[in-house]
Amino acid sequence: MAGHQNKLVDEIEKALAKSEGLALKDLLFSYKGIPYPSTVCSAETFQAMENLEARKDDIVVVSxxxxxxxxxxxxxxxxxxxxxxxxxxxxxxxxxxxxxPEKYQRLKQFPSPRILATHVPYDMIPKSIFKNKAKILVLFRNPKDTAASFFHFHNNVPSIPSYSSWDEFFSEFMNGKVSWGSYFDHAVAWNKHIEDENVQILIYEDMKENLASAVKQIADFFGISPKAEQIQSIADRASFQAVRDKSQETHGSVGPILFRKGTIGDWKNLFTEAQNQQMDAKFKESLGGTKLGAMLKYDVHCKA
Structure with missing residues (x-):
């Protein structure tokens, strides 16, 4: 496992090194109308990604x-x-x-079950994932904390280009001009597939509230049957604080920033009243009255 982690850390460090000295305007490139970071994504990789050969027992994480x-x-x-x-x-x-682009050939060599993760929107997900009925975990977090965390990530990782201010970032976030595009477009698309047989929606705030329950829910979804003490043990090891404490070992120098705070409500330190109102209106327009909107408990987590 240590060797695996060291290789992963090397890959993360290499990706970060490519960001060194880049201006924000040079970080993003557009593919099918959505901005992506040029340091880790490319049009060639996206084209090759369409040929990803999913397996029925793949574990797919979307967020x-x-x-x-x-x-x-x-x-x-x-x-x-x-x-x-x-x-x-x-x-x-x-x-x-x-x-x-060659990574999809390498992925063929990995033993099952593989964990395949992605931030791409629904219609960019390789068709074989749906065709071969791989199970998909879709993780959502309330949009205000998502925006706050995204801003801190950009502005706390030394090698990644920063935004000049929270106001600048907020404007780009609301307009879907940040990496991986619009949170709301992403959410609206998945809301249409919330009842799909091979899809399980998870809510970040629910995981924070009762991690053991979330671990059991995930295990049930994949047909895994850990004992009650195993579930509790996994939940204890995977508490946000425990993961954060090991993050330098698992993810290298960026680890403590990837796992920065993990709190609910950190958005209150950044949002102005006008920004609150703007996002409240956008949430209502996009997700008001929907199943995903109800699951996100917006009134609980996003009202001051």
């Missing part, structure tokens, strides 16, 4: 950036290793759109 995907991946690694006594040796960058 918008900064919704807790790296945390969920850690939980899944632990769940698979503890319950199935298997090691997942994938030393690629965890998100399948990130890396070189």
């Amino acid at each position: 918008y950036p900064k919704c807790g995907a790296n945390w969920l991946i850690q939980i899944l690694h632990d769940l698979i290793f503890t319950t199935l006594q298997k090691k997942n040796e994938t030393s690629e960058l965890p998100f399948f759109e990130c890396g070189d």
Whole structure:
């Protein structure tokens, strides 16, 4: 496992090194109308990604950036290793759109079950994932904390280009001009597939509130049957604080920033009243009255 982690850290460090000295305007490139970071994504990789050969037993994690995907991946690694006594040796960058076009050939060599993660929107997901009925975990976090966390990530990682201010970032976030595009477009698309047989929606705030319950929900979804004490043990090891404490070891220098705070309500330190009103209106317009909107408990987590 240590060797696997060292390889993963090397991949993350290489990706960060490519950002060194880049201006924000040079970081993003557009593919099918959506901005992506040129340091980890390329048009060639996206084209090759369409040929990703999914397996029925793949574990697919989908999220918008900064919704807790790296945390969920850690939980899944632990769940698979503890319950199935298997090691997942994938030393690629965890998100399948990130890396070189040849990575899909390398992924063929990895043993099952593979954890495949992505931030791409619904209609960019390789068709074989749906065709082969791989199970998909879709993780959402309330949009205000997502935006706040995304801003801090950009402005706290020394090698990644920064925004000049929170106001600048907020405007770009609301207009879908940040990496991986619009949070709201991402959410609206998935809301249409919330009842799909092979889809399980997870909510970040619910995981924070009762991690053992979330671990059991995930295990049930994948047909894994850990004992009650195993579930609790995984939840204890995967608490946000525990994962954060090991983040330098698992993710290198960027680890403590990837797992920065993990709190609910940190948005209150950044949002102005006008920004609150703007996002409240956008949420209502996009997700008001929807199943996903109800699951996100917006009034609980996003009202001052």
